[in-house]
Structure formats: structure tokens, C-alpha cells
Amino acid sequence: MWSVSFSFQVKKNQERIFSVLTSKKIAFKxxxxxxxxxxxxxxxxxxxxxxxxxxxxFNGDVYCGDINAFNEAIxxxxxxxxxxL
Numbered sequence: 001m002w003s004v005s006f007s008f009q010v011k012k013n014q015e016r017i018f019s020v021l022t023s024k025k026i027a028f029k030x031x032x033x034x035x036x037x038x039x040x041x042x043x044x045x046x047x048x049x050x051x052x053x054x055x056x057x058f059n060g061d062v063y064c065g066d067i068n069a070f071n072e073a074i075x076x077x078x079x080x081x082x083x084x085l
Contacts, residue, residue, distance in 0.1 A: 013067040
């Protein structure tokens with residue numbers, strides 16, 4: 001996530017993820033990549049995308065997907081599968 005975002009869309013996407021996970025009582029940890037360049041580089045490496053932007057979703061070290069995949073999982077009622085729970 002970005003705690004300081006100049007993009008309304010990124011902020012909106014992050015809030016959607018937080019809202020859905022909270023409403024479903026799924027525990028999560030936010031990692032703010034604006035605080036540490038190493039976290040940003042690690043996020044991009046794990047996502048296998050050198051230009052990936054937040055939000056990216058992981059279950060531990062396992063990459064789940066981006067906001068588009070998250071929304072698709074919700075639409076298909078496969079959120080738990082997407083999150084690898």
C-alpha cells in the first residue's frame with residue numbers, strides 16, 4: 001500500500017480491499033512501501049512485475065494478485081480461493 005498517494009484511484013483501490021477484508025473478518029497486514037524502498041522492490045519482485053503499483057495482495061510470501069484479480073475473485077465468489085485461505 002501507499003500511505004501517501006497522489007492517485008485517487010490507488011487510494012480508492014486500497015480502501016476497497018481493506019473494507020472487503022475487514023467486513024469478512026479476514027486478518028491482514030498492510031505494508032507501506034513509501035516507508036522503505038526495499039519493500040517496494042520486494043513487492044515488485046514477488047509480483048514478477050518491475051513496474052507493479054500498489055495495491056498488490058499476498059498471503060505471506062505467496063503472490064495472490066492485484067486489484068483487478070481481487071475484484072474478479074469477489075465477482076466470481078472465489079475470494080477465499082484467490083487469497084489462498
